[in-house]
Amino acid sequence: xxxxxxxxxxxxxxxxxxxxxxxxxxRSASKLLVWRGGEISERHFADLGEVLPAGELLVFxxxxxxRARIIMHKPSGARIEVFCLEPHDPADYERAFAVKxxxxxxxxxxxxxxxxxxxxxxxxxxxGRAEYLRAWLVxxxxxxxxVRFEWSADKTFGQLLEHLGRIPIPxxxxxxxxxxxxxxxxxxxxxxxxxxxxxxxxxxxxxxxxESMRGRGFEFEEVTLHVGAGTFLPVKDDDAAKHSMHTxxxxxxxxxxxxxxxxxxHITAVGTTSVRTLESLTALAWRIRTAGDPATERVIGxxxxxxxxxxxxxxxxxxxxxxxxxxxxxxxxxxSTQIMITPLGYEFRIxxxxxxxxxxPKSTLLLLVSAYVGEAWREIYDYALAHDFRFLSYxxxxxxxx
Numbered sequence: 001x002x003x004x005x006x007x008x009x010x011x012x013x014x015x016x017x018x019x020x021x022x023x024x025x026x027r028s029a030s031k032l033l034v035w036r037g038g039e040i041s042e043r044h045f046a047d048l049g050e051v052l053p054a055g056e057l058l059v060f061x062x063x064x065x066x067r068a069r070i071i072m073h074k075p076s077g078a079r080i081e082v083f084c085l086e087p088h089d090p091a092d093y094e095r096a097f098a099v100k101x102x103x104x105x106x107x108x109x110x111x112x113x114x115x116x117x118x119x120x121x122x123x124x125x126x127x128g129r130a131e132y133l134r135a136w137l138v139x140x141x142x143x144x145x146x147v148r149f150e151w152s153a154d155k156t157f158g159q160l161l162e163h164l165g166r167i168p169i170p171x172x173x174x175x176x177x178x179x180x181x182x183x184x185x186x187x188x189x190x191x192x193x194x195x196x197x198x199x200x201x202x203x204x205x206x207x208x209x210x211e212s213m214r215g216r217g218f219e220f221e222e223v224t225l226h227v228g229a230g231t232f233l234p235v236k237d238d239d240a241a242k243h244s245m246h247t248x249x250x251x252x253x254x255x256x257x258x259x260x261x262x263x264x265x266h267i268t269a270v271g272t273t274s275v276r277t278l279e280s281l282t283a284l285a286w287r288i289r290t291a292g293d294p295a296t297e298r299v300i301g302x303x304x305x306x307x308x309x310x311x312x313x314x315x316x317x318x319x320x321x322x323x324x325x326x327x328x329x330x331x332x333x334x335x336s337t338q339i340m341i342t343p344l345g346y347e348f349r350i351x352x353x354x355x356x357x358x359x360x361p362k363s364t365l366l367l368l369v370s371a372y373v374g375e376a377w378r379e380i381y382d383y384a385l386a387h388d389f390r391f392l393s394y395x396x397x398x399x400x401x402x
Contacts, residue, residue, distance in 0.1 A: 001217040005240035011361045020390035021173055023184040030204050032191030033398040040383050045204040045397050046231040046296040049213040052321045057263035061199040061273045062222040063199050064190035067165025080120045081110030085229055093194045097158030107147040126153050166195050170393050201271030201356045205333055221259050225250035225277040235362050245302050245338040250277045251333045261318040266299040268353040272365050278350040280337040285317035299335040314349030354400045358391040
């Protein structure tokens with residue numbers, strides 16, 4: 001089937017002054033634009049519990065941003081930046097951070113032309129001892145390379161990144177990462193390392209807000225999707241349907257699927273990464289329904305969800321998935337997705353409401369918002385621009401209720 005999306009229809013003028021370069025002093029002090037069935041109003045994020053329908057189940061993405069940028073040098077002195085994207089060997093995230101001695105990652109290399117051969121390194125001191133981390137180029141795939149790391153310290157790769165790496169704040173902030181980013185470019189509920197970008201809709205939540213919402217009868221659940229660098233990639237082609245989505249790895253636990261099923265029809269996704277994870281579950285369920293197995297080793301395709309019959313509801317999908325996990329005694333499913341949610345007739349099956357920040361012009365995230373609110377995305381963004389809302393990762397928030 002031929003698909004076309006004119007990305008220029010999703011353009012708007014975003015002055016640099018409207019991009020929030022730093023977080024507010026208080027996380028939940030951000031403004032909240034409320035879009036409810038076409039009506040727009042304005043609150044503060046701390047009022048979210050008064051805005052959402054009572055008793056909703058909010059779904060967080062509990063991924064943790066890693067300090068993925070490492071500044072290394074050639075023996076000659078040339079500065080090389082290595083940006084770790086995803087683990088290659090071992091490829092499993094948990095094992096990749098727990099490994100000692102050596103590992104390989106898929107990386108983007110800055111100043112690549114200066115690094116033709118040999119190793120680059122960073123020398124450092126740990127517990128009074130001189131140590132090193134070295135890196136070699138193993139394979140070159142154009143924009144991305146496979147880089148092999150070796151190190152002397154008796155530390156895991158995760159501990160090394162924590163010690164030597166820098167938080168990869170978005171390029172559009174046009175600044176170096178600072179101390180404040182180490183805590184504020186991380187959600188308060190982040191648990192599992194693996195993202196190179198924060199699930200930013202969640203940055204507004206504080207432990208106090210979560211507790212007060214629990215007290216009002218709201219429920220919370222968590223999924224994990226490791227956010228890739230593709231989040232920052234604008235759509236280059238005029239036809240957005242030709243844009244290739246990056247693969248992102250996610251996992252969901254059986255008890256989460258059971259909770260989602262119990263609250264189906266009352267599910268609020270916190271952020272576009274939670275939306276992508278939840279909606280991807282339908283693809284796994286449809287594979288089970290049609291072939292008896294979720295085939296989790298096969299990436300969920302960019303358009304796979306569009307080919308599933310509309311009659312297959314999110315409720316059925318969750319029932320199918322839960323039954324499979326119970327029958328096969330699976331506590332957790334790990335899979336990967338390239339799902340692209342666009343206004344080309346995308347059917348939301350699991351997500352009922354969305355909490356999300358304001359996104360870049362011509363981005364796949366703006367396409368996702370438009371798939372949910374239709375042409376009203378322009379009214380929402382015009383309102384936000386006219387009423388001093390702050391944009392992008394450290395900016396203000398919106399809640400979308402159809």
